[in-house]
Amino acid sequence: MGVSTSSPEKGMSVVTVDFPPVNALPVRGWFALADAVRAAGRDPGVRCVVLAAEGRGFNAGVDIKEIQAQGQGALVGANRGCFEAFAAVYECEVPVVAAVQGFCLGGGIGLVGNADVIVASEDAAFGLPELDRGALGAATHLARLVPQHLMRALYYTARRATAAELHAHGSVWRVVPREELRAAALETAREIAAKDRELIRLAKAALNGIDPVDVRRSYRFEQGFTFEAGLSGAGDRVRDTFGKEGASRE
Template identity: 80%
Template sequence: MGVSTTAPEEGVAVVTVDFPPVNALPVRGWYDLAAAVRAAGADPEVRCVVLTAAGRGFNAGVDIKELQRSRDHGALIGVNRGCFEAFAAVYDCEVPVVAAVHGFCVGGGIGLVGNADAIVASDDATFGLPELDRGALGAATHLARLVPQHLMRTLYYTSRTVTAAELHRHGSVWQVVPRNQLHEAALELAREIAAKDGSLLRLAKAAINGIDPVDVRRSYRYEQGFTFEANLGGVADRVRATFGTTADGGQEQA
């Protein structure tokens, strides 16, 4: 259980997240994920990173139960900072990051894939932000990188999800494959990227980040301020009090 890194072939590092039962990450998990991605990208032998997950789904966001157990705002501050670090680590990774997504990708999962360079998804993958149902805000910054503006707003306000096939039609998912082919499909894309010159890939990543029209770190940090305000004002506690388990036993949040 936790975050692990493997090197299945030359030039490719695979960072795998495994927090049963649904990959709802505790505060420490977000920091561990950030550290693993940064370390993989800093390795001069690595030219592409694949971010994947074990278990039932890619990511169910934050472990809400950890927040509920906290008697002060320590866990909230920790998870805000942890998510910020993990999302930024994917965005700032020195080499391209391919996200391999299966099952549910919600809450913090959107922050991860929204900051990735490419997404390969299984045909059972779904994406969404249930924040308004979970007493929080955030990651609209990253959802806006996956879908057009008005669709992003509608999904955010309704907490609805979209399928991998729908995101493929919008151009944000590179490829949709059967679940048993996801790992190989992600490696195939990573292999193609990793065949390029490593120094040139690093320059390309820096150049592409440099021309982004939105500073994803600043905009996400701005969103987090409203999450904290909702907690200070008691709104978040009121909403979270109605939260038990999701239909699949999850603890979705960002």
């Protein structure tokens, strides 16, 4: 359990997240993920990083139970951890391919929204249930996956979009059967890793440099409203209902 790194082929590094039962990451998990992605990107022998997960779903966001049990300290920790993990993916010195299965929610959107390429299984679903979890944030990253008005509708309703829908919008590169997901992600990474080591890193820096939105600043702005919701009591009021009436951690 935790975050692990493997090197299945030359030039490729796979960072895998495994926090049962639904990959709702605790504070330490977000920082561990950030460290692993940054380390992989700094490795001069790596030309592409694959971000993957074990279990039913790719990511269910932050561990709400940890926040409710530990209070504001855990909320601040989760905010900082998410900020570091999202930034690590975006700023990774080489392209990052996200391999997404099952649910990709909350913080998961932050990860894939900052990735360079997304490969998803047919059962993958993407969404921001933030308003149902007493938080705000990651609209910055959802806006990188869908058009503006669809982003707003998904955000306000907390509904999910399927992998096929995101593929139609051009944000998901490939949609494959679940059992073929890892192989498809590695195939894409292999194609990227075949490029010149120096040029692929320059290409990543160049594309980040022409991005129309400063994702770090934009997401940090959103986080201020999450903290405001916590101070006002609105966040706790909503989170206190989490898990009741049949709600699940995903």
